Amino acid sequence: MKARHEHADVLIRNIKTLYTNQQCPPLRGKTLGTLVSIDEAWIAVKDGKIMAFGNDDHVPYCDEQTIFFDAEQTIVTPGFIDSHTHLVHGGSREAEFEALVHGVPYLEILRQGGGIHQTVKDTRRASFDDLYIQAKTSLDVMLSYGVTTIEAKSGYGLDIENERKQLLVAEALNRDHPMTIVSTYMGAHAIPPEHQGNPEAYVKEIIKDLSVIKDEGLATSVDVFCEEGVFTLEQTERILKASSELGFMRRLHADEIKPLGGAGLGVRLGARSVDHLLAISDEDIKRLSESDTVANLLPGTAFYLGKTYARAREMIDAGVAVSVSGDYNPGSSPTENFQFIMQLAASKMRMTPEEIINAVTVNAAYHLGLSDSVGSIAIGKRADLVMLDVPNLSYVFYHYGINHVKHVMKDGIMVISNKNQRRSQHGT
Ligand code: NIG
Ligand code: FE
Secondary structure, three states, X not given: OOOOOOOOOEEEEEEEEEEEOOOOOOOOHHHHOOOEEEEEEEEEEEOOEEEEEEEOOOOOOOOOOOEEEEOXXXXXXXXXEEEEEOXXXXXXXXXXXXXXXXXXXXXXXXXXXXXXXXXXXXHHHXXXXXXXXXXXXXXXXXXXXXXXXXXXXXXXOOOHHHHHHHHHHHHHHHHHOOOEEEEEEEEEOOOOXXXXXXXXXXXXXXXXXXXXXXXXXXXXXXXXXXXOOOEOHHHHHHHHHHHHHOOOEEEEEEOOOOOOOHHHHHHHOOOOEEEEOOOOOHHHHHHHHOOOOEEEEOHHHHHHHOOOOXXXXXXXXXXXXXXXXXXXXOOOEOOOOHHHHHHXXXXXXXXXXXXXXXXXXXXXXXXXXXXXXXXXXXXXXXXXXXXXXXXXXXHHHHOOOOOOEEEEEEOOEEEEEOOOOOOHHHOO
C-alpha cells in the first residue's frame, strides 16, 4: 500500500508558465486552440511519472530525499510527439537535391528508380549496426529539440527480411535510447524492383507478411503510400482491411501529390490518421470533420519539395482534428529539427501557438494510441517535459530556426540541458 504522504523524487519549481490540455482527444475547432496555463507553477515527479502539479498557492509534499530542480522561469510543455517519421534508413539523398531544385517532380525521380528506390538499395545493403548508429544519431538530435516520443515506419526494406531489420532496429532503440518509439509497418511504401511490373504479387506478399509482423510484435500500426504510380485506392483498401483484421491501427500517406481520395478512404476504414493531405478535396475535408480520424499535417515536406502547404486553417475551421509531424526521411523532409516543423505550421499553415502545441502533444498521442501515458501534463502520465528558454509561448514560433530548449525531462530524468542564452531579458 502507498504511504499517505508520498514524497516527490523531483520537484521542478520556478516554472514561469506551464501549458497543457485536459480535454478529451481528439481536439478540434476551438478546443484545439485552447491550452490550460498555470503561472508560477511546479511539477512533482515520482518514479518517472507526474505525481502532482500546481502553482505556488499549493505547495506539494516533499522531504529530505526530494531533489529540487530550478526551472529558472522557463516555459514548460508536455514533451513533443513526432507522430510520423521514417527514422530507420540507410544512406542519404543529397544527390537528388539538385534535380529537385531544378523542378524535377518527386514522383518522376521515383519513377526513374531514384527516390525511395535509392534508399531501399542503401537500407538493404546496410547492416543492423549501420542502421542502428544512423538512427541513434537522429534520435539524439530529435530529443535535443524537445521530442520525447516518435512513431517510426519501416518501408525501405520492401521484403520481409529487410523490413524486419528496420523494425528490429527501432525496437532496440526503444529499449536503449530515452526516446519512446512506436513502430509502423510500411511494406506498402513502394513496389520493390523484384516486383516491378507485377504489383499484385507484392500486395499479396505484404498481406502475407502482416502476420509475421504481428506475431513478432514488431509494429502496432500499418501505413500505405496511396498515390498515383505507387499503391491504388483498391490495393490500399485490401492491405488496410487485412491489417484491421489482425488488430493493427491503420494510417495512410494520403493525397500527398495527387488528390486520389485517400483521406476519404481512411475515414471509411477507421484509420487513426491520414497524413500529408497537400492535395485533399473539399469533400474529404468534410468527411474528416465528421470522423475521429486525425489529419496529420507535415509542413516540412511541402517546404522541402516546394509544394503548396496543406490547408490547415480550412481543416481546423471545418472541425477536423489536426496533428503536425516532421516526416523525417531522406527524400522529402531531411531534418530532425522539430521546432522548425512547428514554426512552419505557424508561419505557412497559419496555425496558432496553442493549436500547434495541442497538435504535437495531445492529438499526436491520441492517434498513436498513447493517450494514457503521454501527450499532456497529467497525474500518472510519464514525466516527459520540455522546458523552453523563451519569454512567452509566441516567441517559440517567432524566433525561428534555432533551438529554444533549455532542458528536456524524459521519464523523470533530465536528459538534455542546453546552455543557451537567457532570452527573457529581451522581452516579456
Ligand atoms: O512521407 N511519400 C512517401 N514517403 C515519404 C518520403 C519517402 C522518401 O522520399 O524516401 C514521405 O514523404
Ligand atoms: Fe512519410
